[in-house]
Amino acid sequence: MDLQTSFDKGSFKDREGRVFTSGGRIFRTLSQSAFDRMEVLEKDSRLQRLIDSRALIPSHLTTAKEVGFDPKLYGEVIMEHEKVPVVTYPYEWSFDMLRDAALLTLNLLESCLEMGLILKDATPFNILLHKNKMVFIDTLSIDYYTEGRPWEGYSQFCREFLFPLMLTAYKGVEFQSWLRGELKGLKASDLSHLFSWFDNFRKGVFTHVHLQAWLERSFARKDVAIRNSFNQQNYSKGQLLRIVKNLRRIIKTMRYKPSNSEWIRYDRENPYDASEEEKKRNFVQKAFAESTLHTIVDLGSNIGQYSAETNSSIKTIIAIDKDPACINHFYHRCKEWNTKAFYPVVVDLLSPTPAMGWGLQERQSLFERLKGDGFLALALVHHICIGGNVPLLEFVKLLKSFGNYGVVEWVGKEDKMVQRMLRNRSDIFQDYTWEYFQSCLEEHFQLSKVLEIEKGSRRLCIVQAK
Template sequence: MNKPFSPHPASFRDPAGFIFIRNDVLYRQINPSGLSDYQGFVDSKLYKELTNRNWLIPHQDVTSDFASADESVVIKPQLIPYVSYPYEWCFSQLKAAALLTLNIQLLSLQHGFSLKDASAYNVQFVDCAPFFIDTLSFAAYSEGHWPAYRQFCQHFLAPLLLIKHTDFRLMSLANNYIDGIPLDLASKLLPRRTWLSLSALMHIHLHANSQSRYADVRAKPLAKVQSMSRQKLIALIENLKNYVETLELGQRQTEWGNYYHNNDYDDGQAQQKGDILKGFCEQMTATLGLAADIGSNSGYYTKIISDKARHVVAFDIDFQAIEYLYRDAKETGNNILPLLLDLTNPSPAIGWGNDERSSFFQRANFDTVVMLAIIHHLVIGNNVPMAKVAESLFQICDQYLVIEFVGKQDSQVKRMLSTREDIFTDYSSESFEKHFTDYFSLRSRVPLDNSQRVMYLFEKPASN
């Protein structure tokens, strides 16, 4: 088949095939060079078992919909509601993605296949469930060979250990290294006590000794993996799996982790705020496909939104809050995907040509955006003009915006201004309404009792 469309910017590294978009629908083309492995995989029991276990995104063969000039195949994978990246995940999400990858590799080996790569970008979350998305990662097994071993350690094990033993902010290194955190760097950053762990010693520290700047594939530890029997390779994967399963975070406190206990809300005000949000949701004309809660904290109000939307992406700057919300949503089965986001410094576009991984604003396209008790942190805490906040929310919101304005007499704003000069002459409810009605139509305005806070429901005009 002649390539009907150009490959997606993120899909150029694998000669076996590429993804492309036609009429806003995502497809994957399998080139003639990748047909043997692909056909063997989809015809095997492995493909069916992976999809039955909800480990692999299923697909439809739609080759007949495209004019064929060669033997290429076109498939249509099941849609992912929202694409996220590893540097936006919490610890438990990264751990779940790591275990999924290892479980798939173990099952693949049982069926005579092996993963060609172990990139964290091959995993996406649907709500709290991780799915493997790269159908072309499966190849016929070659005796004693798993070339993705180093990649797994760079993409998964290194950041997990750095978060656990050093600082969760080091996960942002994944943003700088698109093929995973270099093991020599991880080894230097990890504390000395990790050398006492046999698994960390083998998979990170000693492994790092073989990692040159250009990752010479002839390095000794990899050569040892290549010479392994199948049984020893399975033992290696099981060792990795058992080690990852033991990794847990300690109890940590953060500024935002106990927000609902540390602010000046009383239970009645929190209840009123929730009731107003429910009322706003009832005013929305239809069930929403995808909603965003920006500044979700531990998800108290996110759960209200989730009753109206098919999927909710819960964003927060605080690692521990997202960790808590992910564990809670996973246990309860809520349709919520928690992700890390600093709205003042969101995920940029990275990779070759700054095109391989899209920025937050390139990916953000929500039916409804909810942003409660955040405006003062942006305008007063980070000097972002009100007009820019309104413009940015307009950019990512397709239909409804629920937002809370926090006045200057609010105790939190007073604390923020107690240590700095008040240069924010434009910060008022009147100015807020002016800037936001430049982009949205005001549907409802409800003040919270005994407070300087007002809840707003805006709607994006259909003409825009």
């Protein structure tokens, strides 16, 4: 009996094997060359050594019949991977998330070279956050090393890892929108124009940016294939290892210095009374204390100070905030915890990640990927509805799309933050009232409990789908 399956639309370009799901499990078809290679690497334990190092996602070969698939459709032998429950993309990561993914790629490449292997490519799309740690998921990217051949993934590593990190570390420009605008990464020629003469003294700029840009322009003026030119060179394994060490040294010295993060500052310099904050924290904890939820989505999470303290039955927390500095801070916190799986995501809900790539199916939209049983939406409504001109009813519909149970905080016009937002603009929000917000909530949820805080300027609400 053949089981119901669904092929991942983002893996169609890989000629060696397509990813598909069935019954909540992750599998991959294998071409003959991929099977031959994976069989050898599994038998001689090289694959297991990389898995044991926690750099590579646990995977193993199995027969299609053993799992219940038709061998005529999927091949005699397939590969099963450990499932990563939440998929996020590099343009949704913070600086240190991308930095850790870059270092993981270099460390894995070094381990591969020491075992007579190499990585065929070097894209951050081969990496996911899993169990609060970055892990490499594209097992078929591991290939045999051929003495004298260059690392073909070098240019891709620069475009999709090194250059975005340089943009943020050296120029103070957040990389997320740049990567989202170009799935193949930043071009050396574009980045070269952004760096001043002084930047040439920064580590890696002259060698990996300006020199690479010059080579691109040089080869573009000649009828010569860059790949063929490089293949004629004889690159020893020692040279490749020196390149790896050089890139790792550059990336390790990079530091994230957010130029202006009002929300980290807001958390540290919170203008509200400590007793009111304690009421809010206790309300949130009690709201989720007896729930049977498994995954909650923290919308406008800041540094995750509320969702991180929910009860132990909630195993997965997806934290969404538009401030990269907040998400970077939260990422460092979640690496220290092992009781829950945390997925920090840099996303502006007023401009959420769209579907992208070939046929708008290669990379899924935010709403296709990030789902939960419940949600947390604290101090968010005024930013969406006043800051973004979104009607209150549409905001409530957004909440419903992330879960059937949750806590949402109402922030009225008498609140200090809202007054600050309206200070230099006309108040066109006549329907921005608690009464109308309550009616919007009750159109989609049951409003089971309301707690007034901050002298009534804010209300905490527990809602559950009808």
